[in-house]
Amino acid sequence: MSHKQYKLLALDMDGTLLTEDKLISQENKAAIREAEDAGATVMFSTGRGIQNVLTYVEELQLKSPIVTVNGSEVWKAPGELLLRHRLDTGLLRRMHGLAVYYDTWFWAYSVGDVYNKERWISEPEIDGKEWLKFGFYTENEESLSAIRKELESWESLEITNSHPANLELNPKGISKASGLEQVCGLLGLTMAQVIAMGDSLNDVSMIRAAGLGVAMGNAQDEVKQLADVVTVSNEEHGVARIIREYLLG
Template sequence: MNKGNYKLIALDMDGTLLTEDKKVSEENRAAIQAAEQAGIKVMFATGRGIQNVEAYIEELKLEAPIVTVNGGEVWSAPGKLHSRALLEPALIKEMHALAIEYDTWYWAYAVGDIYNKERWVEQVDARQWLKFGYYYEDAACLQAIRSKLDSWGVFEITNSHPANLELNPKGIHKASGVRQVCEMFGYDMSQVIAMGDSQNDISMIRECGLGVAMGNAQEEVKALADVITTSNEEHGVARIIEQYILS
């Protein structure tokens, strides 16, 4: 049982826990329930905003903390905000201008809402902003945008898909969120299993005791992980829980 004295499992959602059609498989559901019965806390650490997480929290009956928008918000329990890290509205305006210049798809999470290319907000200063994202299938253009943003020196730049970019304030990432959760319970990061598939999972995969890359993960993520499991379509989350917690 529980080979590494693990106390917490931090799960990315898209490409990790969820199948391609955004469902939780029966195998993953059963494994999560078994882990919780064994006294392990199971939490989400996702790039999604809380409004796109709540249905899954209810479905799995999770009561653990939640890390949303790549660490931009940390919830001590469902419905209880612990911390929030905001992007300056001036930066949102500059990122928006860059999206227009390169004609990319873009989106942004504000507190309580999500905006995108088809539905933007005129009063940028009137919102509290958490994350900005770009999606562009032209890799060269995406790289040009990334280089420009990187040169500003104020962002944590990751992705949740090879064709996108996600921006949070510098120092805000999934690992910073998971660290806050560990502090709540007196856990060490070595007692956490973190699982993911994209660049926005790298921080927690590197910092946690067991960093797991999905079989479908980006190659860069696989190279940095301690373990590679099966894909999100093959219940990779359940495999790790069975192997490291339940066996």
């Protein structure tokens, strides 16, 4: 496939575009600008909620679509929601129960807010929220594996991670890939015209579905095995390197 056939670059944020200090390097910033000047669309596809994405969108002056919370929300453009997939409230309560039982750190994105172990809400308030994603974090591998097994037995969630010590849960069938398919529909592109870059299990769906799936040098091993290409790490401007090699040619 000639380089000119890639029209869309979908970027994970943490561990991919962002350095460990959560910054966008000047090298990556310059390359993204060049890609856009060359007619490509550069967008974020992230596990973060929109509230934790917009400062970076503004920094790069992007007007492109955005996939947030691992695909539970797809934005036509900043501030313009295309669609939203809600997480069943009953499932959310059961996950919260698991987190409390195993004493893990946990967090949950609702529309317009994010809650966690230190800032949870009262039982009756749970029904009043539109939930999008739930996450567990623990360094205790036995607990993590027990939680995973329990969640798998429910057969009603998409189970990924954004770090080896966490689990991220979305409604079944909802992923960064499903989000990008919606974006391709909007832009009149096919997934074959997409380059997707990431480092964690929540990136696997889009890395596999994209025309070119790229794992970062710092990616989890499983992600590297499933990618078409492995590039340098997020600290070495891997995004800029892929833009130069595959988008600008």
